[in-house]
Amino acid sequence: MLWDKTGNKVSETILGRYDAIIFYGASTRNKYAIQNLGIQEKVLYFIDSDSSKNGTELDGYMIYSTEKLAQEKNILIISVLANHEDDVLQITNRYNQICLFYAPENYDFENAMVDNKSIMQDFEKNTKKYKYVHIFANMIFIQHFYQMIEENDNIQDHLFLMDWGNCKEFYLYDFICDRNRKNKNILIFDDIFGCFGARNINQNLDLYPIFFYSSKILLHSAFLGKKGVKMLSDIADKMGEKMLWICWGRDSCYSKENPIVKNVLTKVGNAYASVARIPYIQSAYGILAKRFYATYNYINKEEIALFESAFACDDKNECRTDKITLNVLLGHSAYEYGNHNYGIQLLERYRDENITIYCPLAYGIKEYANEVIKRGKEVFGNKFIPLLEFMEPNKYYELLNKMDIIVFPMTAQAAGTQLTYLSTIGKKIYLTSEMIHVFYPHQIHAEELEHIRDMSFEEFARTANKTDHPIEKIKKKNRDMYEEWQKILDSKTKHF
Numbered sequence: 001m002l003w004d005k006t007g008n009k010v011s012e013t014i015l016g017r018y019d020a021i022i023f024y025g026a027s028t029r030n031k032y033a034i035q036n037l038g039i040q041e042k043v044l045y046f047i048d049s050d051s052s053k054n055g056t057e058l059d060g061y062m063i064y065s066t067e068k069l070a071q072e073k074n075i076l077i078i079s080v081l082a083n084h085e086d087d088v089l090q091i092t093n094r095y096n097q098i099c100l101f102y103a104p105e106n107y108d109f110e111n112a113m114v115d116n117k118s119i120m121q122d123f124e125k126n127t128k129k130y131k132y133v134h135i136f137a138n139m140i141f142i143q144h145f146y147q148m149i150e151e152n153d154n155i156q157d158h159l160f161l162m163d164w165g166n167c168k169e170f171y172l173y174d175f176i177c178d179r180n181r182k183n184k185n186i187l188i189f190d191d192i193f194g195c196f197g198a199r200n201i202n203q204n205l206d207l208y209p210i211f212f213y214s215s216k217i218l219l220h221s222a223f224l225g226k227k228g229v230k231m232l233s234d235i236a237d238k239m240g241e242k243m244l245w246i247c248w249g250r251d252s253c254y255s256k257e258n259p260i261v262k263n264v265l266t267k268v269g270n271a272y273a274s275v276a277r278i279p280y281i282q283s284a285y286g287i288l289a290k291r292f293y294a295t296y297n298y299i300n301k302e303e304i305a306l307f308e309s310a311f312a313c314d315d316k317n318e319c320r321t322d323k324i325t326l327n328v329l330l331g332h333s334a335y336e337y338g339n340h341n342y343g344i345q346l347l348e349r350y351r352d353e354n355i356t357i358y359c360p361l362a363y364g365i366k367e368y369a370n371e372v373i374k375r376g377k378e379v380f381g382n383k384f385i386p387l388l389e390f391m392e393p394n395k396y397y398e399l400l401n402k403m404d405i406i407v408f409p410m411t412a413q414a415a416g417t418q419l420t421y422l423s424t425i426g427k428k429i430y431l432t433s434e435m436i437h438v439f440y441p442h443q444i445h446a447e448e449l450e451h452i453r454d455m456s457f458e459e460f461a462r463t464a465n466k467t468d469h470p471i472e473k474i475k476k477k478n479r480d481m482y483e484e485w486q487k488i489l490d491s492k493t494k495h496f
Helices: 012-017 029-037 066-071 082-094 109-125 141-152 172-183 208-213 226-242 259-263 275-285 301-312 340-350 366-383 393-402 416-424 433-442 449-454 457-462 470-490
Strands: 020-024 043-047 061-064 075-079 098-102 132-137 158-163 186-190 216-219 243-247 270-273 289-291 326-330 355-360 384-387 405-407 428-431
Touching: 012 075, 020 029, 020 082, 043 066, 066 082, 075 082, 082 098, 109 186, 132 141, 132 226, 141 158, 141 172, 141 470, 172 186, 186 226, 208 226, 216 226, 226 243, 226 259, 270 275, 275 289, 275 433, 301 393, 301 470, 326 340, 340 355, 340 366, 340 405, 340 449, 340 457, 355 366, 366 384, 393 416, 416 428, 416 433, 416 470, 428 433, 428 449
Parallel strands: 020 043, 020 075, 043 061, 075 098, 132 158, 132 216, 158 186, 216 243, 243 270, 270 289, 326 355, 326 405, 355 384, 405 428
Antiparallel strands: none
16 A cells, blocks of 8 residues: 555556656565566665665665666655655655555555554443453564463453554454454554555544553563553553563663663562573663563464364484485574574585575564675575565464474574474474573473584484474463463552
8 A cells, every 4th residue: 555645545547647757765575566566677776864784785676875866857755664754755855756655455554543543432331341451563473372362361461552653564454453453452553654644544532441450561572663662651650550561582682771761660669580681681671671581483273273284294203314315494584683694604504405494584683694695605505594574473383394404503592482492393403502402491301502513414313303292282382371471460559
């Protein structure tokens, strides 16, 4: 869908009026927009206000300075950066260029507003309706967590507030719509078009009573947009002691000056984090942090049913190298802490063996991903397979099930959800010695990464796919996970 600066929908027929199209913002989402709009032949290049990107390439398109717009006539500018609308329009207006904003077709602004209004009306009829308020950035983790609550608890006790202001993953919208039709408990408080003034999706929604009457407010991620931070700042001032921050990722590494740290995190009643992150959180943010043993890798019943048939066909406890290619999973995302090139260096000794390296790079830093792909192809050729598109959870779990060896040479704590699942089903995992100690308290068992240097291919392959009763282990992990979450939900907090 195309939208103008006032938030009004624009017909795609407008694309035919222009000789060429330029994308504002060097975003990986541009590729999605170009494909869906069918404008591959019209797109000239990308422009970006970040001078460090000028002269580089992204998805085959050159990136230039915004000043290049002064040279163009009869072009249309499209941007996927709706949450930066003011900055984008300031530049494009300077050069008298028309700019439209893009969002995928499955995003229905009007229905989202109707859903929000319906949720608020239900709440007004029963102010005690929501015992727990969960605040999520738009990330895949909400889907796993939601399904866990839905299968184990009274889902009507829970309200989920979605911050879509930093939207990158549009694929969640179908899941959100499906669950809202059924349970009416997912409210989008910052929309990807929230910057359009009158089109603000949460305009006139008074969320304060929802927070006031809740027993707990759980902040599942600090990766929030400006509106989310502002809203929570007001709430934290009045109800911070019943707020819980679930710290599972890089949001534990913010500086003290970050608005979410200054205005929200330092006021929460408790933080839950992995053991490795607790010292920094307590010293930098000055808040009490407790050990967090729960994760977000819940496997729903439908997915378990699919896995049962797949696992039933596995030849457990056998070396597979004489039958099929050995599948190795290298890393989980395109971030520098993933240390992929070091992993490639360790595995290079097996380049002539019957091996395939799968490397997920669907999210993270595009430039870093390109470097990893270049090196991987140089060493392994077609045996190196970069995964550049997002995979639905069940498809990704199917991929994980097919992996024989897991090599994560990362230098920072990450991928806890994947590692928990992989360890549960008995996959052989290689981590650095530092990460082994970090993950051991979470019952994630791994081998020392450096051991690969001294292993023949036969020894390396022999460690693959040894597990008994994987489905029962998954079910037990699900039960244990929910019990850990239940402890957090039942934990005592001070009254405000």
